[in-house]
Amino acid sequence: MDRTVVAGLDGSPESRAAVEWAAREAELRGLPLKIVHVWEPDPGPLDRAPMLGVETRAHWSERIPRESAAGLRARHPGLEITAEHLPGRAYEILPKVALSAELLVLGSRALGALGGFLVGSVGQSVIAHTEVPVVLVRAGHQAVDEHEADPAGVPSAHTAFRPVLLGLDTGGQADDVTAFAFEEAARRGTRLRVLNAYNLPPYYVYGLAADPTLHDEITREQAAALTEALERWRKEYPSVEVVEESRPGSAGQLLADASRQASLVVVGRRVRHGRIGTHIGSVTHAVLHHATAPVAVVAHP
Incomplete structure (x- = not known):
């Protein structure tokens, strides 16, 4: 190469x-x-x-x-x-x-x-x-003040980077996507903010009305899954400060909102050989159209 x-x-x-x-x-x-x-x-x-x-x-x-x-x-x-x-x-x-x-x-x-x-x-x-x-x-993209972080890394090479934002799916995130995000954070000397969005199944929604403690249980389970998914990567990149966040809701919308405080948003795209058209995935499509920071789309099997 x-x-x-x-x-x-x-x-x-x-x-x-x-x-x-x-x-x-x-x-x-x-x-x-x-x-x-x-x-x-x-x-x-x-x-x-x-x-x-x-x-x-x-x-x-x-x-x-x-x-x-x-x-x-x-x-x-x-x-x-x-x-x-x-x-x-x-x-x-x-x-x-x-x-x-x-x-x-x-x-x-x-x-x-x-x-x-x-x-x-x-x-x-x-x-x-x-x-x-x-x-x-x-x-x-412009830095408002010379002491403020530059959201896009341009035009000044003397301003610090805002965090890198990674959208992570704990149900099966590709290593290529996660590795890219950690590498970018390490290069920039900045934090990596990892956002995991999840949807509550309908029976959970109905159950919450009867048992409010179920919400706390789901939150703990999602947070634990995110921590487990990142354990290996924390060891491989000990210099990168990682901020974990697990929230219910639309992944595309949550990532777009969080992009306002990011220097780079990292999302994945599954490679689909033989498919006709421009299929890039619904979450990636939403982030590309609504994120305010640069967006990196990492292809994976």
Whole structure:
């Protein structure tokens, strides 16, 4: 494997934020950064200008990764940065490029305070067909004060990271997902907040009305299961401070709410070979559209 961090760039503010995030992540990992700009020579906005031929459009398109790389080199002088300009369709090219990478970083567009974020068909397709971790980054993250934690790790390399947030399913969490979250917390020198969401079966709900102590019993059982699931990982990463939280409710909603205090949210996606479409799971789908921090989607068997 060619150990690199790959960032997809299309020239939008969201993709530029993703590239900046990827640069800091590459520095944390001690890896080079590869910027990939996929140019689709099909009809698009530039084709509406009759004076621009194919070669002219390609020339202007090639400037996007070149100028972005130049700016990053100035801000990250110790980081090895390369840029590629590839013709084709992003949802086909990016998964292929990611085959030789450790991480793929993309941007997603905000819809507004109540509307969440847009992970379009291209982004969802790339996530569904990429087996290395994929991180979706929002545009517009800024540190309010130089002494405050920077929620997204950009734009300042001198601000501390907020905790990493992991959504954990005690019923069968994949090791790949948990290991990724612990590694990211260790790299950032920050806490790992582990959130386990569970739903109460209908017969429990009815039982609670007759026996209020049943709620406490369920809470203790869920907390014990979470502690047990993390025991091995605490031993493997003794330097990482772990904060456990087990709560009833929707996993997607709880993770989205908790993302406001996180530098990175980590969720899993089961690899489904042979499936047609962009199946990424309901919880992951909800987190991608509503979390305010960057979201890492880790594929697992």
